[in-house]
């Protein structure tokens with residue numbers, strides 16, 4: 795991990811973020827707790843997540859340019875999200891980071907950055 799670069803650049807830019815998202819959603823779809831929340835056609839979700847994570851990781855603001863202010867917590871309110879959902883979501887992300895070959899220090903840093911938002915989206919006890 796190069797601490798002078800953004801997460802986006804550390805992951806290898808657009809291609810890296812795309813690979814991450816493509817490794818992540820099959821895990822979500824195979825997860826018993828998470829899969830019922832997601833539509834069968836995962837492509838649109840994958841595209842939006844690619845756009846969001848690009849900007850969240852310090853790359854181009856693709857999501858905001860297309861959809862305006864992210865308001866991510868609000869966008870998740872219609873789904874009942876518990877602490878366990880947050881942990882499973884982060885678990886899928888950890889698996890995806892390993893699958894695409896991200897080294898340990900970068901992986902830990904990325905998971906740490908995502909852990910805040912994941913727990914912030916919890917809206918159900």
Ligand code: HEM
Pocket residue numbers: 828831832833839842843846847850861866869870873875879880881883908911912913915916
């Ligand atoms: C805490 C556990 C989480 C759960 C259970 C969850 C679940 C979901 C679900 C069900 C959708 C909607 C899929 C659809 O279009 O029908 C969604 C959309 C999305 N999620 Fe999550 N999510 C979680 C955490 C996160 C985190 C941590 C991020 C990013 C930091 C994130 C980013 C997004 C984005 C960008 C979308 C698309 C938003 C849109 O439709 O405009 N999610 N999520």
